[in-house]
Amino acid sequence: MKTSKKEYSRMVEKASPPSRLVKNCTWAFMTGGSICALGEWLYRFYMNMGFIISDARLMSSITLVGLSALFTGLGWYSRLAKRAGAGTLVPITGFANAVVSPAMEFRSEGLITGVGAKMFVIAGPVIVYGVLASVVYGLILFFVSPMGR
Amino acid sequence: MDYIAAFITGGLICVLGQILIDLTKMTPARILTAFVVSGVALSALGLWEPVVDFAGAGALVPIVGFGHTLAQGMKESVAKEGFIGIFTGGFTACAGGVRASLVFAFIAALLKKPNSRE
Amino acid sequence: MSRVITLKKPVAITTHSCVGGKKEGKGPLGDYFDMISDDDYFGQDTWEKAETEMLKRSFYTILKKRDIKPQAIQVALGGDLCDQITSTAFCYRDITIPFLGLYGACSAMAESMAIGACLVSGGIVDNALCSASSHFATAERQFRTPLDYGGKRTPTAQWTVTGAAHSLLEREGKGPFITRVMFGRIADLGVKDANNMGAAMAPAAALTLKEFFRETGEKPENYDAIYTGDLGMVGSVLLKELLQKEDIELTNHQDCGLIIFDRESQQVQAGASGCGCSGCVLSAHILPQMEQKKINRILFMATGALLSPTTTMQQESIPGIAHLVEIQTERN
Numbered sequence: 001m002k003t004s005k006k007e008y009s010r011m012v013e014k015a016s017p018p019s020r021l022v023k024n025c026t027w028a029f030m031t032g033g034s035i036c037a038l039g040e041w042l043y044r045f046y047m048n049m050g051f052i053i054s055d056a057r058l059m060s061s062i063t064l065v066g067l068s069a070l071f072t073g074l075g076w077y078s079r080l081a082k083r084a085g086a087g088t089l090v091p092i093t094g095f096a097n098a099v100v101s102p103a104m105e106f107r108s109e110g111l112i113t114g115v116g117a118k119m120f121v122i123a124g125p126v127i128v129y130g131v132l133a134s135v136v137y138g139l140i141l142f143f144v145s146p147m148g149r
Numbered sequence: 150m151d152y153i154a155a156f157i158t159g160g161l162i163c164v165l166g167q168i169l170i171d172l173t174k175m176t177p178a179r180i181l182t183a184f185v186v187s188g189v190a191l192s193a194l195g196l197w198e199p200v201v202d203f204a205g206a207g208a209l210v211p212i213v214g215f216g217h218t219l220a221q222g223m224k225e226s227v228a229k230e231g232f233i234g235i236f237t238g239g240f241t242a243c244a245g246g247v248r249a250s251l252v253f254a255f256i257a258a259l260l261k262k263p264n265s266r267e
Numbered sequence: 268m269s270r271v272i273t274l275k276k277p278v279a280i281t282t283h284s285c286v287g288g289k290k291e292g293k294g295p296l297g298d299y300f301d302m303i304s305d306d307d308y309f310g311q312d313t314w315e316k317a318e319t320e321m322l323k324r325s326f327y328t329i330l331k332k333r334d335i336k337p338q339a340i341q342v343a344l345g346g347d348l349c350d351q352i353t354s355t356a357f358c359y360r361d362i363t364i365p366f367l368g369l370y371g372a373c374s375a376m377a378e379s380m381a382i383g384a385c386l387v388s389g390g391i392v393d394n395a396l397c398s399a400s401s402h403f404a405t406a407e408r409q410f411r412t413p414l415d416y417g418g419k420r421t422p423t424a425q426w427t428v429t430g431a432a433h434s435l436l437e438r439e440g441k442g443p444f445i446t447r448v449m450f451g452r453i454a455d456l457g458v459k460d461a462n463n464m465g466a467a468m469a470p471a472a473a474l475t476l477k478e479f480f481r482e483t484g485e486k487p488e489n490y491d492a493i494y495t496g497d498l499g500m501v502g503s504v505l506l507k508e509l510l511q512k513e514d515i516e517l518t519n520h521q522d523c524g525l526i527i528f529d530r531e532s533q534q535v536q537a538g539a540s541g542c543g544c545s546g547c548v549l550s551a552h553i554l555p556q557m558e559q560k561k562i563n564r565i566l567f568m569a570t571g572a573l574l575s576p577t578t579t580m581q582q583e584s585i586p587g588i589a590h591l592v593e594i595q596t597e598r599n
Contacts, residue, residue: 001454001456001470001473001474001477001509001513002512002513003456003470003509003512005456005457008456008457008458008470008505008509009456009457009458011505011508011509012458012463012466012501012505015466015501015504015505015508016422016423016463016466016501017422017423017500017501017537018422019421019422020422024419072415072417073415075415077415077417078414078415078416078417078418080417081417081418081419082417082419082420082534083419084417084419085419086419088417089417089418089419094417097415097416097417098416100415101412101413101414101415101416101417102413102416104413104415105408105413105414105415105416106413108312108313108314108315122412122413122416
């Protein structure tokens with residue numbers, strides 16, 4: 001073949017259609033914004049019910065997670081995400097979807113080796129690196145910053 | 150007004166994610182991981198608390214807020230328990246979201262087969 | 268030594284069959300499938316069982332069309348995309364006929380037909396049953412993400428066809444006939460993006476075609492159509508560009524990945540892919556046209572991307588392969 005790898009990678013770049021950035025971002029903005037506004041509404045709802053701030057925040061997160069699980073179970077979440085992109089990926093509902101969908105998918109491989117082992121196959125890195133980052137912060141607080149003591 | 154702040158802030162964070170997906174070779178899993186770690190860092194530097202004050206759920210519902218919660222939890226537990234707090238803190242603060250996901254995921258797995266896609 | 272194998276005695280494709288899923292049924296070829304299942308589970312409880320069931324339905328359809336019993340088949344050749352090609356193996360676990368499992372990813376249909384044609388033409392066996400199958404869900408859960416995971420597909424991504432196809436090769440018959448075959452060499456021009464299979468496979472397609480034309484002295488215009496398996500929109504453009512650099516103007520080119528779905532209305536991004544893609548298009552679209560003598564001389568070349576989820580995670584580039592079968596309505 002007369003085409004080199006380098007040359008071919010340029011050809012691939014040219015032949016591959018770009019993502020429709022403006023359209024994708026509009027969808028992401030509208031969907032992501034709506035989910036956050038719903039979160040705010042839930043927070044207020046739980047505040048009115050007499051929860052303290054931190055508990056109201058937690059309850060609103062749990063409700064969003066539950067709704068996401070419901071949507072995922074009914075097959076609606078992936079349908080929405082097909083258009084919404086990051087709008088359904090970045091909110092906590094996206095995290096829940098990343099936990100619920102493999103749990104459902106790998107049910108056919110059993111409760112232990114399927115559901116149990118594969119549940120965090122997508123969301124695992126978020127927890128691992130989130131926790132590691134917070135431990136680094138904890139070490140800094142303890143050893144470096146006098147504020148921590 | 151609070152809803153608008155939440156909507157716009159949350160929406161913009163998602164747009165940032167979308168731009169990363171479309172313009173870089175980053176996979177969604179990498180973007181989420183980067184967002185969480187950024188959340189921890191921004192919170193540690195004291196930069197995220199003002200955003201939470203302004204946007205409420207708009208700053209907490211996106212996965213960056215998960216990082217913020219982790220950092221806040223760490224701060225409290227180190228202040229309270231010292232060195233041991235490094236190991237106990239952080240995760241408790243965000244345990245609700247993770248645990249809820251886990252429980253709902255298990256229930257969904259018991260109830261429903263994966264859906265066909267078109 | 269020539270790499271193009273000229274069959275001493277052309278081999279007849281006497282019967283063929285194909286079964287598709289719901290989305291395939293709604294596509295432009297929907298009416299030409301032997302069977303469409305509106306239930307992508309095919310009445311089973313796992314996706315893997317569904318794919319095996321789909322293959323079985325295609326198997327029994329071809330037997331019925333040819334009016335023979337399973338025992339009449341001397342050898343079955345075929346492959347799919349599941350780990351260790353279990354979908355095909357499990358199909359022939361229940362229908363116990365001699366079976367050779369092949370893995371060539373999405374090149375399975377051309378690969379099995381090329382080998383089958385050699386066996387039949389050489390007088391080794393009287394007949395060979397070739398198959399290829401893929402299922403959107405088994406491919407998705409193995410190579411990508413769970414079905415219900417909310418991911419946005421990139422514009423270069425291709426949609427795995429839910430489809431199974433068989434073709435029966437025999438020594439005698441009224442055709443169409445396989446006259447020449449060529450086993451492809453692996454080509455890899457460094458594409459790493461598993462969401463851009465067309466780009467990864469186009470070099471292999473170009474390599475096989477280039478060598479075929481050089482060795483046989485044939486030209487693209489000598490054929491009514493040159494079908495590639497599943498290069499999709501991106502791969503098709505690249506194939507033409509790659510051949511242009513070799514001074515070959517590829518006319519009459521059609522890609523099965525752009526035939527089976529309506530790319531715009533069915534939202535399949537760059538087109539279709541999967542072993543079942545070229546297999547079903549061959550059986551539902553190409554061979555019927557040849558039987559009606561609407562087209563008389565074609566090249567059928569299916570392409571495969573020989574990657575695994577592990578090699579993708581290890582940042583390996585994607586090797587491609589393309590096997591070619593020449594089919595004519597006359598033996599000549």
